[in-house]
Amino acid sequence: MVSLQRIFKLVIKELYLLKSDKRALFMAILLPPLIMAAFSSMAILSGTTDENTVNIAVVNYDDLYFNYTLPNGTAIGSTENSWAQILIDTMANSSLTRVKAYYNINITPYGMLYARQLLDQQQIDAIVSIPSEFSEAIENQFPAIIEVVPDGSDVYSLTTTLNNIQEVITEFQQLNNITPYFQIEEHVEFSTGGGDLLGSMSALSVPFLIIGATLILTLLVVVKEAPLARLLMTPAKKSEILLSKYITYGGIMAFQILLIFIVNSIIGLKVAGSLLDFFVAMLLVGFYGISLGILISAISGTEIQANEYFLGIFLISVLVSGMFVPVESMAPWLQALAYAFPLAHAVPLLSNISLKGLGLTYGPNLLYTCSLLGISLILILLTTIVFYRKKYEV
Amino acid sequence: MARIWELVQKEFGRIKSDRKGLVMLFLFPLITIIIFGFSSGGGYEIAYTVSIINQDAQVHGTNMAQSFFLANNTMTVISNYTSQTPSEFQMAFEEAYQMLKNDQIEMLVIIPDNFSSYVVNGSNPILIIYTDGAGMISSNDLYLALTEPFLQFKLLENNWTGTILMLPYLEYDVPAGWNQILNYMAGLMIPLIVLATSMNVSSLSIVTELPLPRLLLTPANRRDIILSKFIGYSLIMVIQVLVVFLTAIAFGLYIMGSPLDILVTLLFAGLCGVSLGIFISTISSTEAQANQFFIGVFIFLTLFSGAFIPISDMPAAFAAISNALPFAHIIPLFQNIAFRGAHLGFNHVYPILIFCVVLLMLALIAFRFRKMEV
Numbered sequence: 168m169v170s171l172q173r174i175f176k177l178v179i180k181e182l183y184l185l186k187s188d189k190r191a192l193f194m195a196i197l198l199p200p201l202i203m204a205a206f207s208s209m210a211i212l213s214g215t216t217d218e219n220t221v222n223i224a225v226v227n228y229d230d231l232y233f234n235y236t237l238p239n240g241t242a243i244g245s246t247e248n249s250w251a252q253i254l255i256d257t258m259a260n261s262s263l264t265r266v267k268a269y270y271n272i273n274i275t276p277y278g279m280l281y282a283r284q285l286l287d288q289q290q291i292d293a294i295v296s297i298p299s300e301f302s303e304a305i306e307n308q309f310p311a312i313i314e315v316v317p318d319g320s321d322v323y324s325l326t327t328t329l330n331n332i333q334e335v336i337t338e339f340q341q342l343n344n345i346t347p348y349f350q351i352e353e354h355v356e357f358s359t360g361g362g363d364l365l366g367s368m369s370a371l372s373v374p375f376l377i378i379g380a381t382l383i384l385t386l387l388v389v390v391k392e393a394p395l396a397r398l399l400m401t402p403a404k405k406s407e408i409l410l411s412k413y414i415t416y417g418g419i420m421a422f423q424i425l426l427i428f429i430v431n432s433i434i435g436l437k438v439a440g441s442l443l444d445f446f447v448a449m450l451l452v453g454f455y456g457i458s459l460g461i462l463i464s465a466i467s468g469t470e471i472q473a474n475e476y477f478l479g480i481f482l483i484s485v486l487v488s489g490m491f492v493p494v495e496s497m498a499p500w501l502q503a504l505a506y507a508f509p510l511a512h513a514v515p516l517l518s519n520i521s522l523k524g525l526g527l528t529y530g531p532n533l534l535y536t537c538s539l540l541g542i543s544l545i546l547i548l549l550t551t552i553v554f555y556r557k558k559y560e561v
Numbered sequence: 562m563a564r565i566w567e568l569v570q571k572e573f574g575r576i577k578s579d580r581k582g583l584v585m586l587f588l589f590p591l592i593t594i595i596i597f598g599f600s601s602g603g604g605y606e607i608a609y610t611v612s613i614i615n616q617d618a619q620v621h622g623t624n625m626a627q628s629f630f631l632a633n634n635t636m637t638v639i640s641n642y643t644s645q646t647p648s649e650f651q652m653a654f655e656e657a658y659q660m661l662k663n664d665q666i667e668m669l670v671i672i673p674d675n676f677s678s679y680v681v682n683g684s685n686p687i688l689i690i691y692t693d694g695a696g697m698i699s700s701n702d703l704y705l706a707l708t709e710p711f712l713q714f715k716l717l718e719n720n721w722t723g724t725i726l727m728l729p730y731l732e733y734d735v736p737a738g739w740n741q742i743l744n745y746m747a748g749l750m751i752p753l754i755v756l757a758t759s760m761n762v763s764s765l766s767i768v769t770e771l772p773l774p775r776l777l778l779t780p781a782n783r784r785d786i787i788l789s790k791f792i793g794y795s796l797i798m799v800i801q802v803l804v805v806f807l808t809a810i811a812f813g814l815y816i817m818g819s820p821l822d823i824l825v826t827l828l829f830a831g832l833c834g835v836s837l838g839i840f841i842s843t844i845s846s847t848e849a850q851a852n853q854f855f856i857g858v859f860i861f862l863t864l865f866s867g868a869f870i871p872i873s874d875m876p877a878a879f880a881a882i883s884n885a886l887p888f889a890h891i892i893p894l895f896q897n898i899a900f901r902g903a904h905l906g907f908n909h910v911y912p913i914l915i916f917c918v919v920l921l922m923l924a925l926i927a928f929r930f931r932k933m934e935v
Contacts, residue, residue, distance in 0.1 A: 191849035198857040206864045212876040219874070286732060287901065310724040319734025320900035322745040324871075329729055330705040336725050337704060347680070347723045349711055350687045353703060355694040356661060367695065368869060376860055383856040387849055470848050471765060472585065478761045479589035482754060486597050491746050491868075501599050515664065522695035523662055530663040 173403055177411030181388075185415070195419065199380040200426040206372055207434040210365040219324075221331045222291045224268040224282040225258065227251050228299045250302035250343075254313075257339040258295070263331040267291050286318055292328045293317040305345060357439070357523040365436050366521055371490055373427065374452045374513035378484065380423055381456025382463070382477055385416050389464035389554070390473045409554055412461060413547070420453040439524035447527055448516050451539045455509040458546035465553040484508040489515075512538045568789030569796075572766075576797070586797065587804055590758045594805050597750055598743060598812030608633075609706050611668040612640045612657040616650060619677035624717045625688075625710075626672060631717075632709035639666050658691070667693045668706075680718070733817075733900045740813040747814055748896040749868050752830040752888065755805055757859055759798040759831040763838025764855045766790050767928070768845045783928050790839055791921060798831035818898040822905050826894050829913045833887040836920035843927040862886055887916055 185192050229251035236242045259266045268285055270278025282294045296314040304311035313336065317328045340348040389412070398408065428446050438445045463480065467473035487494070487501060488510030494502055505511040516535035519525040525532050576583055615626045629636050639660065642653035660666045671689035679686040692703060708727070715721055735744040767790065806824050816823050837858060845851035863869075865879070866888035872880050883889045890909040897903035 188847050188849055191847055191853055194850060194853040194857070198853060202857060202861055202864065205861070206869075209865075209875055209879040210870060212879070213870050213874045283732075305725075308722050310721040310726055312726050312728055315727055315729045316732050317729060319731035320896050325731070325734075326702045326705060329727070330702045333704040333708060333727055336727060340723065340725060345723050345725070347683060347685050349707070350685050351703070351707070352687055352689045354689070354691045356691055357693055357695040370695075371869060372864055375863075379856045379860050383852045386852060391848065471762075474761060474765060474852065475585040475589055478757060479585070479592060482589075482593045482757060483596055486593060486750065491750060492742050496742065498599055501596070504596075518695050519664070525662065530659075 170402075170407065174407050174411050174414070177403060177407055178415050181411055181415035185419070192419075195380070195384050196423055196426065199376055199423050200430045203372070203376060203427045204430045204434065207365055207369070207431055207436065210368045210372075211435055219327050219331070220263060220265050221293065221328045222265050222267045223258065223332070224270070224285050224291045224294050225255050225266055226270045226272065226278045226282050226294060226296045227255065228272045229297050229301045230271050230273040248302050250305045250311075251297045253343060254297065254301075254336075254339050257342060258335055261335045261338060263338075264335050283316075286316065289318070291318075292324060293332065295332065365431075365434070366438075367518070369431060369436055370514055370518035370521060373431070373449060373517060374510055375485070375488075375490075376427065377424060377449060377452045378456045378509055378513075379481060381416075381420050381453050382460040382481060384419060384423070385412075385457045385460030386464055386473050386477050387470055388412050388416065388461060390467045390470055391464075405555055406551070409461075409551060413457065416457050416461070417454065420457050421450060424449045424453050436521070438521045440520040440526060444527040445517065445520045448513070448520055448536070451516075451536065451543075452509055452513045455513075455539050455543045455546075458543040458550070459509075462546050462550040462553070465550050465557065484510055487511065506538065507542065509539060509542070565785050565789045565792065568785055569793045572789060572793035576793075586758075586762060587801060590754060590801050590805050591808060593754050594751070594808045594812075597746075597754070598740075598808070608637045609635060609668050610637050610639050610666045611670055612642070612660055612666045613638060613670045613672065614642045614644055614650065614653045614657060615672045616644055616674040617672050617676040618643070618645060621677035621680040621686075621718070622672050622674075625676060625686075625714055628710040628713035628717060629670065631713040635706055635709045661691060661693055664693075668703075683722075735815050735900070739815045743809075743812055744815045744899065747809065748892050748899065749866065749888075751805060751809055751814075752827065752891045752895060753863065753866075755798075755802055755827050755830045756834040756837075756862070756887065756891075758801055759794070759834030760838040760841070760859065761834075761855060762797065763790070763794040763835045764841040764845075764851045765848060766794060766839060767842035768848055768851045784925060787839065787843070787921070787925050787928050791835060794835045794838065795832060798835050799828065802827045802831050814899075816899050817902040818904065822898045823895065825905060826891060826898060829894075829910070829917075830887065830891045832917050833891070833913060833920075836917040836924070840920045840924040840927070843924045843931060862888055867892065884912070885916070887913055 227248070229248040255266065255269065258264045267290060268282060270282060272278050275281070279294070279296070282291070285291045286294055294316040296316065298312055298314065301311050301313070303309075313332075315329065315332055317325055319325055337348060337351075339345070341350075399405065424446070428449060432442075459480065460477075463476045464473055467476055483504075486492070487497070487505035487508055489505065490510065494505045494511055497505060512535040516527075516532055516539070519530075519532050519535075520527065527536055576586075611629060613626050613629055615622050617623075617625075626641060630638050630641075640657065642649075642657065644650040644653045654671075657666070657669045661669050669691040671691075673687060673689060676686050676688075690703065690707075712724075712726070715724055735741050802824070806827055810820070814823075838855070841851055841854040841858065845854055865883045865886055867883060868888075872883045872889055875883060890912050894906060894909040894913075897906060
C-alpha cells in the first residue's frame with residue numbers, strides 16, 4: 168500500500184535536498200522569468216513586423232530612345248518616361264519602400280552594375296528595374312512589366328521585400344487611376360495589433376523556455392541521488408519515491424511558470440482567450456517537461472550521460488517543433504516524431520489561446536491538450552518501468 | 562607547454578572513462594543534424610489554404626473563384642461556397658470563419674455580389690479578404706500571395722488592361738534542385754547545434770572534476786588547468802564540427818563560397834561554445850548550477866540571436882546586447898559565405914574572437930578566486 172504520510176516525508180526530503188544547493192534552486196526559479204522579462208521587453212519595444220520599409224535601388228531604362236513598328240503596322244518611337252517618373256515618385260513617397268539610389272541608364276550606363284554592388288554590400292534589399300517600354304505600355308494599355316532583383320539570401324525578408332514592392336505598385340495604380348485594379352478590403356483577424364510582437368512571440372518563446380527550464384530542473388533528480396539505494400532499504404517504496412519526486416518538482420515547476428506568467432502579464436502580454444486557460448496550457452507544457460526530464464534522469468547512468476541525453480532531446484525537440492521548418496513539409500515519419508515532442512503541440516496551443524481566444528479544449532486545442540497530457544502520462548509510465556527495473560547497489 | 566600537454570592527455574583520459582558518454586558526444590550532434598536534414602526534405606513552398614464565398618453568380622464572379630483554383634502554386638482552395646441570399650451568406654461565412662479560427666484555412670475570400678458589374682463597367686472590382694493574423698506569413702504577404710490568382714483571372718477574362726506585372730529574379734538564393742529549407746535554415750540551425758553541443762560538454766568540465774584540488778598540489782597551476790581544458794574540449798569540438806559539417810554536406814548543404822570558410826565559421830561557433838562552457842563551469846559549484854547556467858545562457862543566446870526578432874528591429878540597447886553575442890556574427894558570416902560566395906569577413910570574425918578571449922579571461926579570473934579544499 169502506498170502511504171500518504173511516507174510520500175509527504177519523501178517530499179520534505181526532496182525539498183531539503185533542493186535546499187542544500189540554494190544557488191541552483193534560486194537560479195531554477197529566477198532565471199526563466201528573468202530571461203522572459205528581457206525577451207518580452209525587447210518584443211514590446213521592437214518595431215512592427217508588418218510594415219518594414221524595404222530599401223531599394225531603382226534602375227530606369229525607360230528614358231532610352233527606341234523606335235520600331237508593331238506587326239499591325241503601328242510605328243512606335245518614343246522617349247516617353249513620364250509613367251516611370253511617377254512610379255519612382257510613388258516609391259520614394261511610400262512608407263513601404265525607401266529609394267536609396269536611382270540610376271537613369273541614359274545618364275549612368277553602368278547603373279545596373281552599381282545597383283548590383285549595393286545589393287552585394289547589403290545596402291539595399293532589392294533592385295527595381297523599369298524597362299524601356301514601361302510608360303508606353305501603360306499609355307497603350309498593354310501589360311506593363313517591372314523587373315525586381317531581390318536579395319534571396321534571407322527567405323523571411325524576401326517575402327516582405329516582394330510584398331512591399333507589389334503593394335507600392337498597387338498604390339501607383341490607385342493614385343493614377345490605372346484601371347482596372349483589384350481593391351482589397353482586408354480584415355486581419357486574431358492579431359494583437361500592428362506594433363505588438365509580444366503576443367505572437369510569446370507563443371514561441373514561452374514553451375521553448377518552459378521546456379528548457381523544466382528539463383534542466385529534473386534532469387539530475389534520479390541519476391544524481393546517491394542515497395537512493397539506501398533509501399530503498401527503508402519502508403519507502405519505489406512508487407512512493409517516484410511520486411514524491413513528481414510532486415516536489417511539479418510544485419517547483421508550477422511556481423516557475425507562475426513567475427513567468429506574472430512577468431509576461433506585467434510587461435503587457437494580451438491574451439485574447441482566458442488567462443486561466445493560458446496558464447493551464449503553460450502548466451501542461453511544464454508537466455511534459457518534468458515527465459521527460461525525470462525519464463532522462465532514470466535512464467542515464469551518469470550525470471554526463473543525462474546531460475547529453477538532455478541536449479540531444481532538447482535540440483531534436485526544437486528542430487521538429489515547427490518553429491523553423493513547418494511540420495507539414497516534413498516526411499510522414501518525421502511528422503510523427505514531431506508530434507511526439509511537446510513544442511509541436513505547445514506552440515499552436517498557446518498561440519490559439521492568446522491570439523484567437525480559443526478555449527483549452529475548443530476545436531484543434533482539444534487535440535493539442537490531450538496530446539500533451541497523454542504523452543506526459545506515457546512518459547511517466549515509461550519512467551516507472553525503467554525505475555522499477557533499474558538495479559541499485561548500496 | 563609539456564605540463565599543459567600532459568593535462569590535455571589527462572582530460573582525454575577522463576572523457577574516455579565514460580565510454581557511453583563519449584559515444585553520445587559524437588552521436589547526438591550526428592542524430593540532430595540527420596533529423597534536421599530530413600526535417601527540411603521538402604521544397605520551400607508556401608501554399609495558402611483558402612476558402613471562397615462567391616456572392617456573384619455571374620460569369621466574372623465565377624471566373625474569380627475559378628482563378629483561385631487555377632493559382633495552385635500559391636493557393637490551395639479548401640472550400641468554395643456560392644451564396645445568393647443573405648441567409649446563405651451568413652451560414653457560409655460562419656462556417657468559413659470557424660475554419661479560419663480552427664487553423665483549417667489561412668485566408669477567407671469573399672467575392673461580393675457587385676463584382677461582375679464592376680468588371681463590366683471597367684472600374685475596380687472589390688474583394689473582401691479575411692486573413693489569420695496569428696499566422697505571421699499570410700497577413701504580411703497578402704499582396705504577393707494574391708498576384709497569381711489575379712493573373713489567372715486576367716488570363717481567364719483575356720483582358721490585360723491595367724496590368725502591371727512584377728517579375729522577380731532572385732539573387733543570392735538557393736538554386737533550384739538544392740534542398741531549399743535545409744539551406745535557408747542552415748545558417749541558424751547548424752551553428753546552434755555546434756554551439757550547444759560544445760558548450761554542453763565543457764560546462765561540466767571543471768565542476769564535475771573531483772580530484773581538481775589535489776591537482777593544484779602538483780606543479781600544475783590554475784592557468785595551465787584552464788588552458789588544458791580549453792585545448793582538450795576544443796579538440797573534441799573540432800571532431801564534433803567535422804561530423805556535423807560532413808553530414809550537412811551529405812544532406813545537400815549549398816555553399817557558394819569556400820567550404821573551408823564555412824568549416825572555419827562552424828569552428829568559431831564551437832570555440833564560442835567551449836569558452837562559454839568553461840566559463841559556466843568555473844562559476845558553478847555544483848552540476849545542477851552548471852546545468853541551470855547552461856540552459857539559461859543557451860535560451861538567452863537563441864532568443865537574442867535575431868532569429869525571433871531581427872536585430873535591426875530591436876531597440877538600440879537590446880541590439881547592442883545582441884551584437885555582443887556570437888550569433889549576431891556567426892549567422893551572417895555563414896549566410897554570406899554560403900549564399901553570396903563571400904570570404905571570412907573580419908568585421909564578424911573579430912567580435913567572435915573577442916567574445917572567446919574575454920570569456921576565457923573571465924574563466925581564468927573566476928577560477929583563480931575559486932576556493933577548493935582537498
